[in-house]
Structures are given as C-alpha cells and as structure tokens.
Amino acid sequence: MILNIEIKAKSDNPTEIRNILKLKNAEYKGTDHQIDTYFKVRYGRLKLREGNIENNLIHYIREDKKGPKQSKIILFKFEPDSTLKEILTVANGVLTVIDKQREIYFVENVKFHIDTVKELGTFIEIEAIDKDGSIGKDKLLLQCEYYMELFNISRENLISVSYSDLMLREKTK
Numbered sequence: 001m002i003l004n005i006e007i008k009a010k011s012d013n014p015t016e017i018r019n020i021l022k023l024k025n026a027e028y029k030g031t032d033h034q035i036d037t038y039f040k041v042r043y044g045r046l047k048l049r050e051g052n053i054e055n056n057l058i059h060y061i062r063e064d065k066k067g068p069k070q071s072k073i074i075l076f077k078f079e080p081d082s083t084l085k086e087i088l089t090v091a092n093g094v095l096t097v098i099d100k101q102r103e104i105y106f107v108e109n110v111k112f113h114i115d116t117v118k119e120l121g122t123f124i125e126i127e128a129i130d131k132d133g134s135i136g137k138d139k140l141l142l143q144c145e146y147y148m149e150l151f152n153i154s155r156e157n158l159i160s161v162s163y164s165d166l167m168l169r170e171k172t173k
C-alpha cells in the first residue's frame with residue numbers, strides 16, 4: 001500500500017506553477033490524456049485510468065476535507081486494450097467518467113499534476129508519496145504544505161472531494 005499526502009485546488013495560474021516547477025528543476029513526464037472511469041463500490045473509490053502514459057486500476061481511501069489529506073492507495077498497472085474495463089463495468093456499474101489532460105511533473109518524491117478537466121476547469125494537484133514507508137506522514141505533510149505556499153494556493157481554492165464527486169454535482173445542477 002502506498003501512503004500519499006495530497007491536495008487538489010482550483011487553479012487560475014497554471015503558467016505560474018509551470019514556471020516555478022521549471023525553477024525547481026522538476027522532471028516533466030509529459031501530458032497524458034486520461035479517461036478515468038469511476039465504478040460503484042461500497043468502500044473508498046475505484047477508478048480505471050486509461051492514458052497514453054498511465055494505465056492503472058486504482059482503489060483509494062481518502063477523507064473528504066480541504067487541505068492536505070492522507071490517502072491509502074492500491075495500484076494495479078494493466079495493459080491497454082484489456083477486458084478489465086468491461087469486467088468492472090458489468091460487475092460494479094459505472095458511477096461517472098472524467099476526461100482530462102494531465103501534465104505530470106516530479107520533484108524527488110513529490111508528484112504534481114496540472115489538470116484540465118472537461119466540464120470542470122483547471123486544477124493543480126500535489127501528491128507527496130511514500131512508496132515504502134521510508135519517508136513518513138509528517139515529512140509528506142510538510143512537503144505538501146511547502147508547495148502549497150510556494151504555488152500561492154489559497155484555502156478558498158482547495159477542493160475536498162474527487163473529480164468524480166465534482167462531476168456528479170455538476171450533472172445534478
């Protein structure tokens with residue numbers, strides 16, 4: 001299981017964030033067109049991410065609160081064009097689908113996403129990641145807070161829920 005401390009925020013300044021990441025010598029992994037299919041589950045969230053860079057089945061448990069929050073994640077990498085999506089759709093049913101362009105950057109163990117999400121807008125995500133238990137929750141939290149301040153992310157712009165929740169709210173308006 002992977003431990004993450006992460007934030008998601010509405011972003012009005014993606015160009016400024018890109019410039020800061022360049023100054024920090026962030027490793028740019030590319031822009032991934034991702035389709036995230038969220039499935040109906042009883043506990044946590046389950047999504048199938050189909051992209052040109054990342055293809056994962058992801059189950060995660062995360063509290064819905066603004067600001068840095070802990071996630072427990074189980075990740076399964078799969079081969080594109082498998083029958084996994086069909087199996088999950090038949091077995092669980094689809095909750096919603098998110099279509100986004102995601103720019104992916106890394107500075108050490110911290111992953112950054114600049115997301116342009118269809119129907120929702122532009123967002124920044126910061127994920128401080130501990131894959132093997134060697135970093136610890138406290139350091140992950142400090143890393144997340146450091147980048148929030150560096151990117152000038154205001155508390156009002158923080159998002160407490162997933163894109164799936166935002167999309168479901170949008171559809172009920």
